[in-house]
Amino acid sequence: MTALLELAEVARHFPVRDALGRARGAVRAVDGVSLAVPPGSVLAIVGESGCGKSTLGRLALRLIEPDAGAIRFLGEDLRALSPRALRARRRDMQMIFQDPFASLDPRMTVEDAIAEPLRLHRIVPRGGERARVAELLERVGLRPEAARRWPHEFSGGQRQRIAIARALASGPKLVIGDEPVSALDVSVQAQVVNLLRDLIRDLGLTFVLISHDLGVVRHIADRVAVMYLGRIVEEGPAAEVFADPRHPYTRALLAAVPGMGAKAVPIEGDPPSPIAPPPGCRFHPRCPHAEALCRAEAPPLAGGAHAAACHLQSRLPPPPVLRGPDRGGERLRRLQSFFGAPAPQPETTGINA
Amino acid sequence: MRPPVLEVIGLTVEFATDRGPLRAVDGVSFRVGAGETLAVVGESGCGKSVTSLAIMGLLPPGTRLGGAVRLLGEELLGQPGRAWQGRRGRDLAMIFQEPMTSLNPAFTAGEQVAEALRLHEGLAPRAAMDRAVEMLARVRIPEAARRARQYPHQLSGGMRQRVMIAMALACRPRLLIADEPTTALDVTVQAQILALLDELKRETGTAVVLITHDLGVVADHADRVAVMYAGRIAETAPADTLFARPEHPYTVGLLGAVPAIEGGAGRLASIEGTVPDLRRPPPGCRFAPRCPFAGRDCEAQPPLAEVGAGHAAACWRAPLDRMLAA
Incomplete structure (x- = not known):
């Protein structure tokens, strides 16, 4: 099956200038990334601050221009599109941002915010907007009365629902969420994670989740790509990457997730600067397994459907078993089932029809 | 019996707002012993940070405080004037979420750690700087002598938080309040900082109040946990017990709402609705x-x-096993 979204050797460097405006090097934010997202699947891009995951998300929608590489949407190179054709394409590709306080215009009512993409892409006939907005609001778990109110009247979780409704308004095929639940408190985060899961399933969305939170990723993603200093170090089916991580960095990330009872020795040091990444494998200065080869040569991403960019991947010791103790057991699960009741969902809303 | 390092009894904190008084903390009690870590956990607005600021005496003037805060048996709240003067930084210290806003950008890392030592231990400038470099090395800052001469903007986020910890622990305080100390940091750096705090606590016997939203x-x-909701303690227990047998429905829901990395994809438990407006709290259980x-x-x-x-x-339904039998 052809991919809905395909990135081939995409790179983007940002020049770094000194106080006098002279170029002093470049931040290699994304440095040769290839990815394919099949339709109807959820790909998560994970990594720590500065790894390039947000830049990659913006490149994928051509919100910023790549320096090199190709970005294909349904086989069509986005870089070849005229500005006008690109605008029309945007109907099919939408983004949800982290901060619901910054992503909604405070001077627009909720209805105007959600109806704007409808008008822009002339999606519903004149006069039909109100009904569609009400439908979208219901879809994201808000009352239709919300339409006449202003963003400041809503909590962070509700605003994020509004931002999701706006992103869905044009009936996109692809949605990219850049840390869409990171700013939310855990109880509200769970509501929005469940909502995203439902929307992805019910609307058949193709979703790219950019996140630093491995727990959220585990609950939403089908496939996972792990980024470190502008490159993908591991990519594969979510279940496999979590159960059998092949790159030492992925292992370190998983071991550092708090709450697993693992008192593993954390990896040392900070991520190096993306302005002057280390030669060879970029992870080698922090890697407990690094050898001479790792310092000299950058490893390719190899291994097929579950690939890792590590020279030593066939020789690494087996990964530690990450299993949080089942502390609460059956009792806790049964108690939690009282909190599992899904929010009432309308049967079909025809958003993508 | 020796008094605990910190004892908070029936603490209330009330702010005046345009739309009437807001009681952010409503009758919170707990105690922390030497070498013990008490985690105060809850979501935004539950009152956990306000509680910590009340203990530190850092709330703005005009805030109405009630109850008692005792440090080593000595009452801090009731005293007129400057109960905290000379104690902050010496007997009790605090580290905050965002080290960049807590460090002075105009002084080097070494100067800022040395300042605490000069002020509270009366060390001469040279001796204070030597001890500061020692402290920076103790919080595992590589090349501590060189880093001591650098300014905060030249340090990474994890490094800045280490400097904050060095400052807070320089005078060996009896009580350390850590308010979301690793929330702004990446997960691999978070693991380093938390391991460091544990180690320093073991060495010095400092009592730690860890304010966090992260159940992991x-x-x-x-060692112990107090779960806060809407200004009150919902549940308190030894950490192992809280995770094994939570008895407050809020704790149950919260534990289920955290997406775990094991166990695969699936729906999360979700607590419907939002936290109440503390200007108009619901009657009874919030x-x-x-x-x-x-x-x-x-x-x-x-009652709790x-x-x-x-x-x-604090739940009429506890123990919750009755809910399962029904």
């Missing part, structure tokens, strides 16, 4: 409007009642 951090680093077990009797406020050894829950 609580599970790995706390969690009742979101609680699947709530009934008419929850309109009366449940003992349900096991060192384990108390």
Whole structure:
């Protein structure tokens, strides 16, 4: 099956200038990334601050221009599109941002915010907007009365629902969420994670989740790509990457997730600067397994459907078993089932029809 | 019996707002012993940070405080004037979420650690700087002598938080309040900082109040836990007990709402609705409007009642096993 979204050797460097405006090097934010997202699947891009995951998300929608590489949407190179054709394409590709306080215009009512993409892409006939907005609001778990109110009247979780409704308004095929639940408190985060899961399933969305939170990723993603200093170090089916991580960095990330009872020795040091990444494998200065080869040569991403960019991947010791103790057991699960009741969902809303 | 390092009894904090008084903390009590870590956990607006600022005496003037805060048996709240003067930085210290806003950008890392030592231990400038470099090395800052001469903007986020910890622990305080100390940091750096705090606590016997929203951090680093909701303690227990046998419905929901990395994809438990407006809190149990077990009797406020050894829950339904039998 052809991919809905395909990135081939995409790179983007940002020049770094000194106080006098002279170029002093470049931040290699994304440095040769290839990815394919099949339709109807959820790909998560994970990594720590500065790894390039947000830049990659913006490149994928051509919100910023790549320096090199190709970005294909349904086989069509986005870089070849005229500005006008690109605008029309945007109907099919939408983004949800982290901060619901910054992503909604405070001077627009909720209805105007959600109806704007409808008008822009002339999606519903004149006069039909109100009904569609009400439908979208219901879809994201808000009352239709919300339409006449202003963003400041809503909590962070509700605003994020509004931002999701706006992103869905044009009936996109692809949605990219850049840390869409990171700013939310855990109880509200769970509501929005469940909502995203439902929307992805019910609307058949193709979703790219950019996140630093491995727990959220585990609950939403089908496939996972792990980024470190502008490159993908591991990519594969979510279940496999979590159960059998092949790159030492992925292992370190998983071991550092708090709450697993693992008192593993954390990896040392900070991520190096993306302005002057280390030669060879970029992870080698922090890697407990690094050898001479790792310092000299950058490893390719190899291994097929579950690939890792590590020279030593066939020789690494087996990964530690990450299993949080089942502390609460059956009792806790049964108690939690009282909190599992899904929010009432309308049967079909025809958003993508 | 020796008094605990910190004892908070019936603490209330009330702010005046344009739309009437807001009681952010409503009758919170706990104690922390030497070498013990108490985690205060809850979501935004539950009152956990306000509680920590009240203990530190850092709330703005005009805030109405009630109850008692005792440090080593000595009452801080009731005293007129400057109960905290000379104690902050010496007997009790605090580290904050965002080290960049807590460090002075105009002084080097070494100068800022040395300042505490000069002020509280009366060290001469040269001796204070030597001790500061020692402290920076103790919090595992590589090349401490060189880093001591650098300014905050030249340091990474994790490095800045280490400098904050060095400052806070320079005078060996009896009590350390860590308010979301690793929330702004990446997960691999977070693991380093929390391991460091544990180690320093073991060495110095400092009592630690760890304010956090992250139940994973609580599970790995706390001895005891107090779960706060809407200004009150919902449940308090030894950490192991809290995770094994939570007895407050809010704790149950919260534990289920955290997406775990093991166990695969699936729906998360979700606590419907939002936290109440503390200007108009619901009568009785504040969690009742979101609680699947709530009934008419929850309109009366449940006391924080003992349900096991060192384990108390403010819920009429506790122990919750009765809910399962029904």
